[in-house]
Amino acid sequence: MHSFTVKRIPSRRFSRSQLIVYHRLRFQLSRRYQSTEPITFKETPRINPVGIQHLSKSLHAQLFGNKKHSLKEESMTTEERANLINLSKQLLKNHGLLGKKTSISEPISFELPKLQGNSLDEHFQKLGHFASEPYKTMALNKFTTIIPKPLQWVRTPGWTRYEPNKKPEQVPYPKETTIVFDVETMYKLSPYPTLATAVSDKAWYSWCSPYICDADTTNDSDEIKHLVPLGDNTTTPRLIIGHNVGYDRARVLEEYNFKPSKTFFLDTQSLHVATSGLCSRQRPMFVQMKKKRKLLEEEEAKVEESMRTTTETEDTDGITGISTSSLNNLEEEEDPWLNVSTMNSLSDVALFHCGIKMDKEPRDYFASLDKTIVVENFQKLMTYCSDDVDATSRVFDKVLRMFLKKCPHPVSFGALRALSSFILPTTETAWNNYIQNAEELYQNSKLMIENKIIESIEELVKLKDDSEKLSRVVPKDPWLRQLDWTMKPIRMTKKGVPVKGQKLPGYPEWYRSLFANKDSKTPQITIKSRSIPIFFKLSWEDHPVVWTKESGWCFPVHRDEFETFKSKNYIIADEDSIAQYRRDTNSINEDGTSDQILLKVPHPNGPAFNCTTLLSKPYIHFFEKGVLKSDSELAHQALNMNSSGSYWMAARERIKSQFVVSRKDFPDQFQELSSSSSVDAFNEQDNLAIILPTVIPMGTVTRRAVENTWLTASNAKGNRIGSELKTLIKAPKGYCFVGADVDSEELWIASLVGDSVFNIHGGTAIGWMCLEGTKNEGTDLHTKTAQILGCSRNEAKIFNYGRIYGAGVKFAGQLLKRFNPSLGDEEAKETAIKLYENTKGKTKRSKIFKKFWFGGSESILFNKLESIAEQDEAKTPVLGCGITTSLMKRNLKSNSFLPSRINWAIQSSGVDYLHLLCCSMTYLIAKYNLNARLTISIHDEIRYLASEKDKYKVAMALQISNIWTRAIFCEQMGIDDLPQNCAFFSAVDIDHVMRKEVDMDCTTPSNKVPIPHGENLDIIKLLAKPESLLIDPDSSVDVSQFSYKYREPVFSEYNRAYSKDFWKYFLKMQVQDTKWKVDSLENSYLKEATAESFHKNGYKTEYGLLDYLRDVKGKKIRKKNIMENSFLTDYSVDVQPIKIEPTCSGEDYNILHSVALSNDTGNMKLKNIQVK
Structure with a gap:
């Protein structure tokens, strides 16, 4: 159990009121930890109202200045700030998080490199220009x-x-x-x-x-x-x-x-x-439409050709008639996005x-x-x-x-140079040995299994020579009787000699089908062959498996067992397959009924799919659970081999086709980083080789980098052949890899989007769980989801990230059935709905507030994400990068692609994070003359190749880049502070090979030798190393020459579309846990808005709603928006011609609905009237 006590400080340094606050804080924190053992801190931790520890005073001042409040907070009154905090606490209380234990640690203080400007925004604009120039100017010129x-x-x-x-x-x-x-x-x-x-x-x-x-x-x-x-x-x-x-x-x-x-x-x-x-969901539709257009163009060409052959005397109105009309109709049916984008080839x-x-x-x-x-x-x-x-x-x-x-921010352009310069060192000998070992092991294992299968088949076919045993054994064996034992008779010539060229005469049909032609010497069979489950005598739930043409693999059960299996949500096979099985097994009673029923072996993707292969990866855990069984040891060996070789089977062609350039072929080119150590000291210098990955630095609409081998490489797994691929990337002697993974990068960004609504870190349930949730306390996001679904924590991660990326209840239901195929559709649906009601919340539809989520731990977040996605020109919150044209709202018609747009908001912000990191590192490497370069970045993972003498400085540069990046994310979302527990990388890895964790042995079936471990340093350990300090900056690296242009934060721009009263009620509604409370708040808002409209500033009620409607119809005034401070002005005082005013970017709410629900507005009880 943790404990906490603030160090006593002489009272003469504080006023009486300060001491009261000080001792109250001590009491609250010690009560939270329920411990009498004190921990004394050198500096009083800065803790926000929901228990989240912020940066030390020193770091806060260096990053955000000495402002007491952010720009967003300065625009609020003290009462408004207090109301936000109270709403946040209400939300946390609803989800059992308020007052839960939080981790408090010694405040971290040290001197950061000075910001290059008066704000983080100015700082990063100048760093972006530094990374961009002179290339941006060259590109523009x-x-x-x-x-x-x-x-x-x-x-x-x-x-x-x-x-x-x-x-x-x-x-x-x-x-x-x-x-x-x-x-x-x-x-x-x-x-x-x-x-x-x-x-x-x-x-x-x-x-x-x-x-x-x-x-x-x-x-x-x-x-x-x-x-x-x-x-x-x-x-x-x-x-x-x-x-x-x-x-x-x-x-x-x-x-x-x-x-x-x-x-x-x-x-x-x-x-x-x-x-x-x-986006990936649009590509198939685009390709389909492209084919249709091509067909229409060919049709038009044929019509034009036929018209050219018509006689000149024939009267014709031309022909553009038919095909042009078809094309026009086609255009009308299309979504506009089909006309504003295309595929990626040149x-x-x-x-x-x-x-x-x-x-x-x-x-x-x-x-x-x-x-x-x-x-x-x-x-x-x-x-x-x-x-x-x-x-x-x-x-x-x-x-x-x-x-x-x-993408106007200079960082978005400047980062592309680094992301286009990946370099992966290896050794030619190790690379060739890796491919040879993995391929040999895979092929040998495959050959061994296949030889054993053939041996068992050859043994089985001998039954043909014992007709008595054949007739006795086969009909009683539920597997063997599925084989076609029809014997092909030997054809003889008139001389009594077998006719030449016969294909295995005298053998059963099932055996003959295993030979490609008459010249084949051995059966052609692999573990993927259709008949393998029969030869292996596989059973499902202790019942033999049966192959059917229409329903795939099934298993028979007796009628008495049916209800038991029905309760497990098994699906009955199609009628034809059941009828055929009954005929084949002679299980039809005299009255035409049968006690045998066929049930489908469940497919991971749900009941609509048939299981066609049982010896595959999705069914491995069914072997482990004893659902799928076999008495054959050979079956277990085959399954394990299939599992072991799955990675190599999938990746071998991509790996073998890597362009590996050896030093011995270009000896003068492989130059070292500037260092006292030379590559020539490398023990295997002649074997040194380099791979330059073929990376597309912005290969998706979210601007993520794309590359088909290294950016998708698996981490080493003990039972996967070839999965040690990453470890083949080795730093030359005198160099090492320095890198880190951004902890829960996109989850933190998403939670920060939600927290920004309350202007406080940890203000939403998902924000609090992201920052302070722990497995032990059961308060972290993944554990809570696992409890709701009854699944493992690792499986819960898939649900959580899928949901945050915009996936809906249907996705969750399908995923549940994939993890547990025996789960019924209704049960899966109910469980998924329960998950979404607990997390995303329930939906409320309103003409005033439109559709929104309420009551869930993530309702605030999703309302914010959907508001971003619904903008006419959606932008990322930090760098302000715009969404691709194909996903802009104005170009979407019948299909809104909302999940894709929500996914864009999060993933593209994750790319902003990476770009900010890269530009920071570019600047710090140059400023402090560090011998390092980017070697690769894999989404939320970044690795630099650095000289041994500078490795700790590069590690410190990464930590500084991370805190700068986290800080600007907070600043741009309106929170001028940063939680200490996410300010720094949890650890920076220093290693001589590429791998996920420095303490992984990386032993696999193709690599039996453990790889020596690397070094792992958190910020505390790093600060303890004097050689990590960034000193002696290069004065020639000066970014003050670059200009700075103030830009309004994206969220500030979005929020201007709504009035304060609107936001006050809208936020209250989102944190409620019952619908009647939400409805009550909506009615209160309507009444308050209506009353204010008639009484504010002495407006006369004589000018009422009917007068307003009359003037709108007569075009004397413009239609007002409900989000304006006063939507029914006293126009009897001053009626002016319509003035074109800038339209707000918020939703256009129906005016009349604001009073339609009110019963307290005198004569204004006008129901169900619409103003068009």
Whole structure:
């Protein structure tokens, strides 16, 4: 049990009133901990009204200044602030959290690097400019006119420059620092580049691999391993523009360099996705609509062609008639978003943004394994490559400014350079051994199981030779009788010799079907084969499994057992399958009835799906629970092998296709970070290799990075072959990885969104649980959810994150059935509804307040998230990044995609968090001359490659970046304070390999040797190390030169749409736990608003509602909005022509409804009248 006592301080330092508060605090905290053993703190902790410990006075002053209240609080009266706190306490009390134990620890104080400005917003704007320049200026000044292409391309090794009116000249690399660039490879032959083109404002460029420039094109022995040089990247800033440019970057020579690069690879695909991309739910609909449009265009082309063949004398009104009409009707049926976005390929993007139709057929030549194909079509392929460059340049000119308008904060642009520069060191020997070991182990295990299966099959088929045993055993065996034992007779010639070419004559049909053809020597069967459950004699709930065509795998039960299984929510198979089973088993009684009923083996996705494979991952836990059984040891071995090899089966092709570049192939290029230690000291220097992941830095509409191997890599698991993949990434000697995971990043952001409504950390139930909830106390979010659902805490996490990302009751019900397939639909639905009523709350629909949630632990949060999603131009709360055009409210019609928009609000804010971290680190690394560079970021995880001598300084830089980032999130949401327990990373990892935790051994079936552990430091341990202090800043790194532009916080802008009275009642309604209380508050608001409208400032009641309606109809006045301070002004005093005023961004509520429910307004009892 924790304890707490504030250190006694001499009373002469405090006034009497201060001492009363001081001792009251001591009493409250000691009572909370129920302990008599005191803990003395050097500084009095700062604790808010709901028990959350804030930063120390020193850190608070350094981050937020010495202001007593935030800007939001300053706009409130003392009474209003007190009312907010009381409402917060009421909500916490409703959910059993008020007064619960909170963790109080020694306040942490140390000196942070000085903020670069008078606020965190100014600080980060300047850091964003620092990370962006000079690249942003280079991008804005990029040439928009493309010079003519050369008429003839030169096939010479290396770069050739084509400047107008000059002869082509050989150059080592493009001379200009801003180019548009594209690389092509013979991708089936090698990942190394074959040719490339680039264009600048002055010249075109072509690059040819020596591999295709050999005079003897039939010579296949020449070296294909060549990379494209682009010039020194450590001193000269360069801007390289490309579409999916991460692919091209991986083929650039200078990027294989541990020194931080000054080249910015700017991706047009990312810029398009962030501004006009499609979310995952929209893509299938878009593809379907694209196909329909293509069919209509083909139809129109056919009609036009037929019209051209008509005689000139024939009278026709043309034909645009039919197809154009069809297209117009189609457009009317479509959601508008279909017309404001497209897919991500260059051809799609170029057509959408620039109207360029690209011919992609020449790409097929690069699929050849013969270089002579490329040589023979060299001119065509160079032109094809240059066409890509041309299109990319034109696309860039469109999407860059769209992006800067959509995401105007400099941090959003500046972070892209770091996120486009991932680098993963490994060793060639270890990498090759890993792939070889994993593949051999997987194949050997698979082969062993399959051989044993074949042995058992060969043993079983011997029954054919014993007809007596066959007739006695098979009919009584519930598995064997499902096999077709029909024997194919041996056909004989007239001479009594077997006819040649027969396929296994004399064998049963089930056995013959296992052979692909008559020449096959062994049965073709794997653990995925349909008949395997029969050979393994699998049973479900102690009943043999039965295969049916219509219902998949089933199991028979006697009629007497049916009610028992029905109570477990098993589903009856289709009638035809049941009838066929009864016939096959002769289980039909004389009266035509049967006692046998077939039940479906449950599918993880619910009763609408059939189980078609029992030896798969979703059914492993049923083996463990004894629901799925087999007397065969072979079945258990097969299942374990299938489980063990599942990761390798899924990832092996992606892993084997990684582009691993070895130092021995490019010995001069692998330069070390600036350090006293040299890479040459690395014991296995000749084996050093580098992987440059092909990352799309903004690959989703939420601007998350996308990459198909490293950003989705599994953590090492003891029973998964190849799952040690991450550990293959090893720091060279003298270097290490320094990194951290952002603790509950998106959950904290979501809870902060809710807490911002009360202007207090921990003010909502979800906010309090996120900050202070513990497993032991049962007060953390995941434990509470697990208690409601009756599931494990890990399973509860899936429900919680799914809900916060916008998933509804249906998702929760499906997930429940996946974890427990025997759960009935109604039971799953009821449990899911119970969860959502406890968390999201119940819904209230009102013409005044529209639809909103109330009474749940997350109601405040979801009302806020939905209000963000429903904005005309939704923005992230901190950096103000706008939602992609395809999800903007004005472009959504029949489908609102609300879950996708809520998901966008949270995940895109998580991306803002990462971008702020990256820009902070870019600044601190430069300011304090730290030898480090970003190696990879995986959503909420970030890792830097640092020299050993600077590892603790880099760790401290990460902690400082984190507190800065958390602080600006709080500031922009209106809370000028930060809880201490989330201000810093819970720990920073210092390790020599990449892995989730530094103390993981990472042993797997393919890696038996434990990996030595790394180092793990929290902020207290880090501060205790003198070498962690950031000292001797570089005075040449000066961000004061960058401008600062004040911007109104996003939430402040949104909140201006509502009046104070509206907010007061709306917030009260959300914290209520019963509907009648909500209804009562709504009525009170209506009466108060009505009364105020008639009596405020002496307005005359003679000008009443009917007068108002008359003037609206006569267009003498404009229709007023319920959220205005006075919606029925005394117009008899001053009736003016309509003035066009700015419309508020809130909902447009019906005026008349504000009085329709009132019975206290004299003659104004006008029910069910609508003002249109």
